[in-house]
Amino acid sequence: MLPQTFDFPTSSTAAAAVEEEAEKVCAVCGDRAVCFHYGARTCEGCKGFFKRTVQKASKYACAGNRNCPIEKRYRSRCQACRFQKCLNVGMVKESRIRNECMNSSLGSLTYLFLGTVFLKLIFGGYFKVGRFHFLPRTKTEKNGS
Template structure:
């Protein structure tokens, strides 16, 4: 089996693409250039070498060579399912997103209501090598209860409750 050579850049060809024997690189370059209607300009009088190692140096000469060896722009099909195309979200999706946004805002409000100021709580330490006593557990519960009450006081809804309900 004879290995085919790309008629544009002399790299290893992968088949006949758009009417010319070419490699995947030149096939993709030609397709993108035509689809995006690129208008390349050569800086060196349209006489650049288009080889495997130099094919990216001048896009104008590369595209011209693609056309010269027989690539046809009308052989390029329309994009089917291009990556990056955005579809407009359906109504159901929009409702879900709105619900998520509302939930996130509520979570942020709750997070901001948490008091990180523990100034009213006395910190205490027990030695690392002894077990907690009933008194230690009581102090810990008291500390947690004080923090809970301080947090509840920061909620607007809590302060609107009657003293009995608080």
């Protein structure tokens, strides 16, 4: 009897998902952003800045005309404009809206890969993930000899 085969996404599907994730940018500063934080797609830096500002109830003042550029390289120059941009892009102070990352396709691929490895270890079955094949363990391997 042949071992059961499970087909999972091919490497081209995985590459497309990774490419899609790479195109996602922070709504505040334009840096790379995979997840939604406090209601908007933001990078880890802007997420942390927003969180600290809200927790400490910080008040900032702009030294310019309240239209400072908020880009990856300059995002720390004006905290007032950065916080205002956080609010403008939809970040909300309520703690119930925090992080929505598990539904991203990159996160799903990570869990799919780990799940595949887990199934292989438990059942010793034949699995195919793209061009990678996991073969059943022999009796010697199962007994640890």
